Amino acid sequence: MKTYKNISQSLLKSYSKLKQKKYRQSERRFLVEGVHLVEEVLNSDWEVEAIIINSKGFVKEVGQFGNWEAGNGVPMYECSEKDFNKLSDTVTSQGIVAVVKMKEYSAQNFWEQLPKHSILVALDEITDPGNVGTILRTCDWFDVDAAIVSDNSVDLFNPKVLRATMGAVFHFPILADLNLVSMLSHGKEHQFKIITTVLDSGNALNQFSFPDRSIIVLGNEARGVSESIKNLSDASITIPKYGKAESLNVAISCGIILNAARIVHH
């Protein structure tokens, strides 16, 4: 059975800080936890700085990870269960965490590189980690060209968000922590139309023709799309309602809208 280097207390301390948003933001790196997500990031073009395993819990369950070290040169460490818990966000951890460098997208190049026919999804103050993660997973399924997460939404690198993305975060460009009014204004300069989603009185989704370049804006769980964003809107859409529910969950709306948009765009 393979053994790994013991992690030093100073390295452990610096990695454990990444559980807090402020350190993720200043150090531009974050933690990824669990077998599936660590596999996803290793199979992506994101840069993995280190992998840390719980010497007690890891080998037992996921022994097949032993060949990673040779394969891609990522330093692998082990530590005691007590130390591992300083890195872990889950109650029943799978005993594996990766330290990953954030991928930086330049807002300038970003717009230039998008194809003529593009669908983007923008998140306007979406605060529930499960919703943000599920929206990004859904965007990935429908192959949106990019997602934009506003600076007043939950942090993209929050462990609960990452978990709910099921790895989608490593599959397509996601620009996070941005001023959405400014980003959408840039989008409009690049011939994008801003399509806002509203609970009623918008264009009926199933008859709507999405423009060649569309940015679909999803709004806050309780208040919907904010006024400052509505001011930029070129069109609004509404998912037809038949029953009594007051609203649809925002991630559900995202799925329904993207499926409709793809019928047109493909």
Next chain:
Amino acid sequence: MKTYKNISQSLLKSYSKLKQKKYRQSERRFLVEGVHLVEEVLNSDWEVEAIIINSKGFVKEVGQFGNWEAGNGVPMYECSEKDFNKLSDTVTSQGIVAVVKMKEYSAQNFWEQLPKHSILVALDEITDPGNVGTILRTCDWFDVDAAIVSDNSVDLFNPKVLRATMGAVFHFPILADLNLVSMLSHGKEHQFKIITTVLDSGNALNQFSFPDRSIIVLGNEARGVSESIKNLSDASITIPKYGKAESLNVAISCGIILNAARIVHH
């Protein structure tokens, strides 16, 4: 300011047992927590047995509830915060809980009463409370005629499920804790077609014509629809995939499918 009867310790004890599934099942009643859900149940035709408020936390936040007692004759009690926590499932409670009798649907009458054009949704071993609740909320939006929750799915009256339904549970018939093979077999005797959802190689959703009487079956989060249910299937459908995500969240799938089904059915 209005005051309410203090709840007796014996009543408190019997209500607090309803946090456990086994007591909900044997006593055929359950707890509903929070301002929105309690309002929903009071505005429905479900029978509310009692309302209990936290004497410390309730009046401050939701004083408008004081006129309920006169309005509908539901006994209202108050208790100390410590006692209230024996009923509450949430960390930051709104200080109001209702005790509600389960509505019993007869499986015989059930099939007879359904209109000629009906869409039903069946949940086959869906284990995440948030998923079950969000699916039912989505069913409510799209006005499905009824939902059927299998006995190996999470309990419908689990507080997390109820919260995620946003009240949908009180808006339309939901038959829970049932053997799904048996229920679907009865459905087939009543001219229902069983439409299962599969990750690939099913009929493309957006070209699919839903039969006049359809039961759409959603499967387990990890394993999909079970083999015993697939054996009853009349047709399978697949949501077209464009990107890299391995799967869609089951509640997202539900929303996309129901929107497509309604385009046909309305």
